[in-house]
Amino acid sequence: METPRPADAPDAPLPSDRDGEQRVVVGVALIRAGRVLAARRTAPAATAGGWEFPGGKVDPGETEIEAGVREIAEELGCEASLGRRLSAESTLPNGAVLRVYLGRIVFGEVGPTEHDAVRWLAADELREVAWLPADEPFLAELEQVLAEPAGDPAPVVAPTAAAHFDEGEDAEQVAGTLREEGHTVRLARESFAGEDDSEDRAWLVHVEDPVAARRLSELVGAIELAWMVDDEPQPGGRAPAPLPDGPKRIKRPR
Numbered sequence: 001m002e003t004p005r006p007a008d009a010p011d012a013p014l015p016s017d018r019d020g021e022q023r024v025v026v027g028v029a030l031i032r033a034g035r036v037l038a039a040r041r042t043a044p045a046a047t048a049g050g051w052e053f054p055g056g057k058v059d060p061g062e063t064e065i066e067a068g069v070r071e072i073a074e075e076l077g078c079e080a081s082l083g084r085r086l087s088a089e090s091t092l093p094n095g096a097v098l099r100v101y102l103g104r105i106v107f108g109e110v111g112p113t114e115h116d117a118v119r120w121l122a123a124d125e126l127r128e129v130a131w132l133p134a135d136e137p138f139l140a141e142l143e144q145v146l147a148e149p150a151g152d153p154a155p156v157v158a159p160t161a162a163a164h165f166d167e168g169e170d171a172e173q174v175a176g177t178l179r180e181e182g183h184t185v186r187l188a189r190e191s192f193a194g195e196d197d198s199e200d201r202a203w204l205v206h207v208e209d210p211v212a213a214r215r216l217s218e219l220v221g222a223i224e225l226a227w228m229v230d231d232e233p234q235p236g237g238r239a240p241a242p243l244p245d246g247p248k249r250i251k252r253p254r
């Protein structure tokens with residue numbers, strides 16, 4: 001079939017602009033020991049050489065937090081946990097909105113893949129680099145954050161990991177163990193769109209940081225009717241996983 005020419009629909013919205021959704025770029029102000037990470041762009045020419053908070057566009061179906069975590073992994077090769085959003089907001093030349101979240105590195109080290117320089121800046125060094133104009137509105141609040149004596153101020157709102165349990169007893173036992181070990185745990189009933197038989201619903205145990213996720217995975221490994229859920233959708237995030245098209249009771253090798 002012939003693809004319609006752009007001239008056939010000159011005002012057609014970009015896929016991510018459907019339903020009037022505003023395009024958002026998330027920047028992450030990674031904080032460590034009273035310093036924030038600034039990164040120097042290499043492209044496109046209009047922004048090359050400018051300093052920014054690593055990050056990027058929020059993809060359709062993705063939350064801003066998910067986008068920030070993904071972009072940090074892509075651009076810096078490490079895992080971040082995002083905290084609160086700075087109160088400023090700015091509009092980029094293309095009309096998108098730039099929002100900046102505080103964050104910290106929870107796994108790995110900074111290894112830039114797209115930027116040609118990074119700097120960890122203390123409050124009194126914050127204005128030593130040539131920030132992109134859209135970043136200026138965030139600097140005053142960041143100066144305050146960096147000056148706080150408490151050090152790393154970013155509360156953890158991490159990517160979640162989850163495990164599926166066929167048996168509620170198993171789920172409760174694992175959740176109890178994780179709580180005793182000091183982890184934040186959420187226990188929920190699994191549901192698929194259109195499903196209404198609550199008797200058959202499985203259990204989900206959610207955790208909020210990579211250490212807890214690794215521990216959850218260890219505990220799950222010892223239980224026959226439980227497994228880690230990959231790519232767990234977050235509330236308000238991606239669409240629910242499709243219904244399985246057949247029985248899915250895989251025995252784990254012991």
Ligand SMILES: Nc1nc2c([nH]c(=O)n2[C@H]2C[C@H](O)[C@@H](COP(=O)(O)OP(=O)(O)OP(=O)(O)O)O2)c(=O)[nH]1
Binds near residue numbers: 025026058134
């Ligand atoms: N990530 C980020 N982008 C910023 C900041 N300040 C600022 O003006 N921008 C602009 C530069 C870019 O035009 C745009 C973000 O685009 P991007 O190239 O980082 O986003 P992306 O990774 O999703 O892009 P793409 O290559 O997938 O198209 O926002 C900032 O602090 N962080």
